[in-house]
Amino acid sequence: MASPVSSAPGGVAVVGSGLIGRSWAMLFASAGFRVKLFDIEPRQVTDALVSLRKEMKMLEMSGYLKGELGAEEQLSLISGCSDLREAVEGALHVQECVPENLEMKRKLFAQLDKITDDHVVLSSSSSCLLPSKLFAGLAHVKQCLVAHPVNPPYYVPLVELVPHPETAPATVDRTYALMRRVGQSPVRLLREVDGFALNRLQYAVIAEAWRLVEEGVVSPGDLDLVMSDGLGLRYAFIGPLETMHLNAEGMLSYCDRYSEGMKRVLKTFGPIPEFSGATAEKVHQAMCVKVPDDAEHLAARRAWRDGCLMRLAQLKHQLPQ
Numbered sequence: 001m002a003s004p005v006s007s008a009p010g011g012v013a014v015v016g017s018g019l020i021g022r023s024w025a026m027l028f029a030s031a032g033f034r035v036k037l038f039d040i041e042p043r044q045v046t047d048a049l050v051s052l053r054k055e056m057k058m059l060e061m062s063g064y065l066k067g068e069l070g071a072e073e074q075l076s077l078i079s080g081c082s083d084l085r086e087a088v089e090g091a092l093h094v095q096e097c098v099p100e101n102l103e104m105k106r107k108l109f110a111q112l113d114k115i116t117d118d119h120v121v122l123s124s125s126s127s128c129l130l131p132s133k134l135f136a137g138l139a140h141v142k143q144c145l146v147a148h149p150v151n152p153p154y155y156v157p158l159v160e161l162v163p164h165p166e167t168a169p170a171t172v173d174r175t176y177a178l179m180r181r182v183g184q185s186p187v188r189l190l191r192e193v194d195g196f197a198l199n200r201l202q203y204a205v206i207a208e209a210w211r212l213v214e215e216g217v218v219s220p221g222d223l224d225l226v227m228s229d230g231l232g233l234r235y236a237f238i239g240p241l242e243t244m245h246l247n248a249e250g251m252l253s254y255c256d257r258y259s260e261g262m263k264r265v266l267k268t269f270g271p272i273p274e275f276s277g278a279t280a281e282k283v284h285q286a287m288c289v290k291v292p293d294d295a296e297h298l299a300a301r302r303a304w305r306d307g308c309l310m311r312l313a314q315l316k317h318q319l320p321q
Ligand SMILES: NC(=O)C1=CN([C@@H]2O[C@H](COP(=O)(O)OP(=O)(O)OC[C@H]3O[C@@H](n4cnc5c(N)ncnc54)[C@H](O)[C@@H]3O)[C@@H](O)[C@H]2O)C=CC1
Pocket: 015, 016, 017, 018, 019, 020, 021, 038, 039, 040, 041, 044, 096, 097, 098, 099, 100, 101, 104, 108, 125, 126, 127, 128, 148, 149, 150, 151
């Protein structure tokens, strides 16, 4: 068995240099961590370093760069690696960011298991794969967990910490502290569940959104306005449970007033959509009217989205809690 690499404190390894890996790299560097980027496709690393430089310089110019260090200092902390062992050398935390494919992730964690020691946290960015499947059979399973970000992590702070049944409490505590240190808002799931919390909520919303459009109740554009100019505004500051609490004379009052109505409406919810066929075409066309699906328009809209998220985050930071 290969000897484990030393894991002196201070470094973070980001394995997978795509959409999420790049955002994680910016976050860890903003807090002063040395970041090593690895990817099975070397071109992804070189592209990542180019795009990170462009984005971090832009953020600095617009006053939205996170952390105390300037962009050049933060960029100097990020390096590319062509070898996985080299990437995890000296790491206290490994953030896996490869595609949402169980076998692909399991193969990578099996490699990491062989080359890391008992001190490093092995964390997956998985959207909804169960830790009990991701980390099954690993020698270092106690050091493993999911730290599920929301896209893009640099602008959306929530991170769901989801343990394997054998994950050590210290692993969760260390990761929680690390996420707070890089400015994220971690939540602890007390046990694993398919889809974790965020995607269970998100997929419930997506399913009903789809049904409302499929059944001709509302147009795709107006459906999105229901969220962006309605629920989403409130949810940017208070969650669904606190919303209930404030929408009556407290939660119990809300339940007295509205539970029969909620149960009646919930009984009308239709079957799980297929997310394909005519409705998919209809929604796709509607989205393309607003944002053509070529790379340039999608990138421009993502940049607009990220600018809005930055300003909202700054406003939230300034508001009394
Ligand atoms: N895109 C999103 O909105 C979000 C994605 N995630 C999760 O993050 C993970 C990564 O997603 P994305 O960044 O969107 O994917 P992506 O496709 O943009 O990037 C994946 C990268 O992993 C690389 N890769 C593939 N196999 C590898 C290996 N064995 N070793 C090293 N690198 C390897 C690919 O070359 C690619 O550069 C997925 O599990 C996804 O579910 C989580 C939250 C949001």
